[in-house]
Amino acid sequence: GAGVSQSPRYKVAKRGQDVALRCDPISGHVSLFWYQQALGQGPEFLTYFQNEAQLDKSGLPSDRFFAERPEGSVSTLKIQRTQQEDSAVYLCASSFRTIGAINEQFFGPGTRLTVL
Amino acid sequence: KQEVTQIPAALSVPEGENLVLNCSFTDSAIYNLQWFRQDPGKGLTSLLLIQSSQREQTSGRLNASLDKSSGRSTLYIAASQPGDSATYLCAVFDNYGQNFVFGPGTRLSVLP
Numbered sequence: 359g360a361g362v363s364q365s366p367r368y369k370v371a372k373r374g375q376d377v378a379l380r381c382d383p384i385s386g387h388v389s390l391f392w393y394q395q396a397l398g399q400g401p402e403f404l405t406y407f408q409n410e411a412q413l414d415k416s417g418l419p420s421d422r423f424f425a426e427r428p429e430g431s432v433s434t435l436k437i438q439r440t441q442q443e444d445s446a447v448y449l450c451a452s453s454f455r456t457i458g459a460i461n462e463q464f465f466g467p468g469t470r471l472t473v474l
Numbered sequence: 475k476q477e478v479t480q481i482p483a484a485l486s487v488p489e490g491e492n493l494v495l496n497c498s499f500t501d502s503a504i505y506n507l508q509w510f511r512q513d514p515g516k517g518l519t520s521l522l523l524i525q526s527s528q529r530e531q532t533s534g535r536l537n538a539s540l541d542k543s544s545g546r547s548t549l550y551i552a553a554s555q556p557g558d559s560a561t562y563l564c565a566v567f568d569n570y571g572q573n574f575v576f577g578p579g580t581r582l583s584v585l586p
Contacts, residue, residue: 362517391573400478400563400576401518414573449517462508463574465518 360384362466364450370472371440379435379469383452390433391463392425393449401449407433440473447471476501476568478577486583487554495549495580497564502542505567508574509538509549512561521562522549554584 363382371377383390389408393401394417403417409430418425422441427433437444447470451463477500487493497507506525510518522531522538524547530539537550547564561581565574 364517393576398578400565400578401574402576403573406573417573451518462520462523464520465510467517470515 362452362464364466364469368470372474374439376438377440379448381433381450387452387454389453391451392435395447395449442473445471445473476575478566478575480577480580484581488585491554492552493554495562497547497577499545499566501568502545507540507547507566510563556584556586558584
């Protein structure tokens, strides 16, 4: 069966450009998470969706970051007016169950964003 | 705020050795703990998930233990192989937050 997929795998943007990163979770998975991973560090939580509802966006570093999951399946992470400090790998994960239940997360391959 | 640390940061061993990776967390009120493997340029692969009520999980040559009261987990890898070379991350899902908090990882190199 298909796992979590993300596109593009690599993105180079000039400072100030807007970017959109896509995540296709495993079919039927209720929960979807976005993480940011800087070089040499563990992933850091950005935001969480349960179906189409964004229940937690406490990890988004600034108001330039926006995420949506309008139909409860595919999700898009948008970064406006990119800055060099936004350069990182952006990971998406999905889980069959909701928060509070047994909760194994399955990760996509990530999108490596480089802002010049 | 939950914090997760991993020791050592990097480890290099000859093929065939048994080894232990350590993970510590500051708040013992966790829901579960998951160990992941990450290969360079790749996403995370789940290795083992331990619920808060469990003390260990095993999968093949891997064994993970959990001691909630002391805030520790260990990942034991038996008879290491060069293919085990990767970064190993632990993450805890605590009772208060709604997301995983990751450690920085241990970078493992198994030399042939």
